[in-house]
Amino acid sequence: MSTAATVAETDEGGRSARPTNIPLLLLCILSAVGVIVAAVDTFSQGNGIAFSGGAYLVLCSTILLLIASLIVMLWSSGPGWARGILLFLIFLDLLGTGVAAYFLDAYLLLAVMALGFIAWLIVLFAGGSRSSQGRVVA
Amino acid sequence: MIAKTIILATALLLAGAVAASSQETNTQPAAPAANPEQPANPASPPPSNHAPDPWMKPDLWATFNGDLMAQKYAIPDQITPDNVKNLTKAWEFHTGDVSDGSGNKPMSVWSATPLFVNDTLYIGTPFYRIIALDPGTGKQKWAFDPHAVLKALTQPDLKNRGVAYWQADNPQKGAACQKIVYIGTMDAKLYGVDADTGKPCASFGKNGMVDVNQWNTINKKWPLSLLQPPTVYHNTLFLGWAGRDWTDQADPPGTVFALDARTGKLKWTFDALPKEAIPTTGTANVWASMSIDPKLGLLYIPVSSPSPNMYGGDRKEKLPLATSVTALDVDTGKVVWSRQLVHHDIWDLDTNSAPTLVDIKKDGKTIPALVQSSKQGFLYVLNRKTGEPIYPIEEKPVPKSDVPGEQAAATQPYVANPAPVTPDRWSGVFPLADWISLGACSSEAAKLRDDGRFTPPSLKGSIIFPATAGGTEWGGGAVDPTTNTYVVNSSRVVQIYTLIPRKDYQQKAQNGESAGYYPQTGSPYGFRLQTFLNWAGMPCWKPPYGTLAAYDLNTGKRLWNEPFGEVQRYGFYMPESWGSVTIGAPVITKSGLIFIGASMDSRVRAIDLKTGKVLWRSLVDAPAVAMPAVYTYKGKEYVVFVVGGNSILLPKVSDQVIAYALPK
Numbered sequence: 041m042s043t044a045a046t047v048a049e050t051d052e053g054g055r056s057a058r059p060t061n062i063p064l065l066l067l068c069i070l071s072a073v074g075v076i077v078a079a080v081d082t083f084s085q086g087n088g089i090a091f092s093g094g095a096y097l098v099l100c101s102t103i104l105l106l107i108a109s110l111i112v113m114l115w116s117s118g119p120g121w122a123r124g125i126l127l128f129l130i131f132l133d134l135l136g137t138g139v140a141a142y143f144l145d146a147y148l149l150l151a152v153m154a155l156g157f158i159a160w161l162i163v164l165f166a167g168g169s170r171s172s173q174g175r176v177v178a
Numbered sequence: 179m180i181a182k183t184i185i186l187a188t189a190l191l192l193a194g195a196v197a198a199s200s201q202e203t204n205t206q207p208a209a210p211a212a213n214p215e216q217p218a219n220p221a222s223p224p225p226s227n228h229a230p231d232p233w234m235k236p237d238l239w240a241t242f243n244g245d246l247m248a249q250k251y252a253i254p255d256q257i258t259p260d261n262v263k264n265l266t267k268a269w270e271f272h273t274g275d276v277s278d279g280s281g282n283k284p285m286s287v288w289s290a291t292p293l294f295v296n297d298t299l300y301i302g303t304p305f306y307r308i309i310a311l312d313p314g315t316g317k318q319k320w321a322f323d324p325h326a327v328l329k330a331l332t333q334p335d336l337k338n339r340g341v342a343y344w345q346a347d348n349p350q351k352g353a354a355c356q357k358i359v360y361i362g363t364m365d366a367k368l369y370g371v372d373a374d375t376g377k378p379c380a381s382f383g384k385n386g387m388v389d390v391n392q393w394n395t396i397n398k399k400w401p402l403s404l405l406q407p408p409t410v411y412h413n414t415l416f417l418g419w420a421g422r423d424w425t426d427q428a429d430p431p432g433t434v435f436a437l438d439a440r441t442g443k444l445k446w447t448f449d450a451l452p453k454e455a456i457p458t459t460g461t462a463n464v465w466a467s468m469s470i471d472p473k474l475g476l477l478y479i480p481v482s483s484p485s486p487n488m489y490g491g492d493r494k495e496k497l498p499l500a501t502s503v504t505a506l507d508v509d510t511g512k513v514v515w516s517r518q519l520v521h522h523d524i525w526d527l528d529t530n531s532a533p534t535l536v537d538i539k540k541d542g543k544t545i546p547a548l549v550q551s552s553k554q555g556f557l558y559v560l561n562r563k564t565g566e567p568i569y570p571i572e573e574k575p576v577p578k579s580d581v582p583g584e585q586a587a588a589t590q591p592y593v594a595n596p597a598p599v600t601p602d603r604w605s606g607v608f609p610l611a612d613w614i615s616l617g618a619c620s621s622e623a624a625k626l627r628d629d630g631r632f633t634p635p636s637l638k639g640s641i642i643f644p645a646t647a648g649g650t651e652w653g654g655g656a657v658d659p660t661t662n663t664y665v666v667n668s669s670r671v672v673q674i675y676t677l678i679p680r681k682d683y684q685q686k687a688q689n690g691e692s693a694g695y696y697p698q699t700g701s702p703y704g705f706r707l708q709t710f711l712n713w714a715g716m717p718c719w720k721p722p723y724g725t726l727a728a729y730d731l732n733t734g735k736r737l738w739n740e741p742f743g744e745v746q747r748y749g750f751y752m753p754e755s756w757g758s759v760t761i762g763a764p765v766i767t768k769s770g771l772i773f774i775g776a777s778m779d780s781r782v783r784a785i786d787l788k789t790g791k792v793l794w795r796s797l798v799d800a801p802a803v804a805m806p807a808v809y810t811y812k813g814k815e816y817v818v819f820v821v822g823g824n825s826i827l828l829p830k831v832s833d834q835v836i837a838y839a840l841p842k
Contacts, residue, residue: 086797087797088780092749093749094750097748143752
């Protein structure tokens, strides 16, 4: 595995295809983990928050987070303003889900959101800029 | 938690919480002599040839309050403040008797204290079954099902506070029903079954059942619901009942029945209302538990308010035994003394828990005392032989009623020491709730009548604090008799009482248990009860919403007073500093621990008696609104919680019985 921030995948024709941004990939993975944790919180009877409005809320918000992260990762050709808006929405989602998790005493979900926030910062300031996405690492 | 508070204040999390009240009923009939408002020390205590029942040993948990003196004090000391952090689940049992109200049964509200006696754990369920469990494993020994009517005949929910136990002083081996377990039903039937087999006792009533409704003959509008298990002493069952609040002016009067424990035959009755008052009033019943001084032979009963609960214009005569704590001779039912705690009660401030009996040391003397907690937040400490206050009770002028026809009492009894569990005035509008409601909380408060404690209900609406939600609810407090430390949980709920002239009262049906419209049929006014919430269901008043406090009864001094529990709404837990409305009661152990559920957040806790700090907590399936049982079985100490929920706190129910113990 490359240690570089971004890896370009090459299709059979040798043409550079979707570049894979590792911070974005990490954000997607953490979002997926967030969905799983939120689902467990929502449907595990006896945890104090199962089937509550707050649990359903964080389940929805983590699903939205995953969708937004995937779009940013996969839609590299999209306009910059759309990417900026999506990244801003991802930030709000991470923040809101984290706060909700705190008030739900769902500390594992809170931890996942905190890690997601770190990944988001890396995407924003290190590996996630459009200029870096095109970088091809051998 | 400060962090939560800060986040809340800045981030605008909708929260919400809480509601209201509790209380179940009222009633009563003709009373003995009785002088005016003030009580009531008519007779000296009866000659003391009484003694505790020999089978009721202090290491049992044989009654609703643990023991007859309602001390809720457990002598096992295996679990200590040092090792309580290691407490783990020993076993769990589910009764199957639970309803969330979505089907054809009303919601269940389960507040049963488990009884540990006869080497068995006995529980009553909200479907009025009795289940006997092995105290060490939770395995079922037997179950008795009376196939009770599961309808909301008086209460909006299916309620049960457990079972009662009796045994003969010298049980005959092999003979049936030498030990009996009793359970009452919503439709006023009292069942007695053999404690070893669960089979009905043929000698008790008719084939094991006494229909208490046979004595429901005055202002009969609904059955005398037997939700609170009887108090048992000297082969006698002392039985109160619950009815339906706020619906009628003239309700069944609140008779207390004394029944023979073996046969169910009536021994005597007690009525708190004079016969001449019955046409226009009723209730002043005893719906909560009672306590007994087994040496004095006195039964202490918490008497509730008369009907109609919020308007007294048609019952202006003196009703000195209503809203009182009253001592009766256990053998005759005659009043030994009585002390009225609220005069001309128009707030539904039922005396709602068994007084706790304890000998306190004051000025070098040992005084037989009782502590009566109350919805109004006062702790009345009285000499239990005479009813005289040990700490002063002062009559203070209170606001007048401005409702045509009503005449509020000129004064009410106040207690300054011990400090009330709730402050004298409500805490004021909560800025966060006001902001969320765009100022609706403060504008609503400005429109309402608010003259402090005992502000009468009014036509424009009155802020009532403390109101019918309490203060302290039916669980009452617990005491460590070795140090005379008294612990009590309480709620701070602001409610709005509005009287509606009959011609303007359009609502057809009674609403929920803690809020809605209530007809008070027969009186000139219907009634609206509201908890002061904003549109999001968030309390309009500043937290805390509930506390747990400890007092030194020898001085009356409050030792500590901490917000207790957490409000939970939509799954979100609010800051600990807000506390929670509480229903339930604490238990104190000899080792210096307090065990309590009671809060909205579906947690049970162990608390350091000295400091009030939480040492251990565990998540359960719903709010544990019953008081726990603590006992030692086969050398191991168990703490057992019944987890049933209460619709007043949350629409969350369960059928869980869970036992905790230290690991091997």
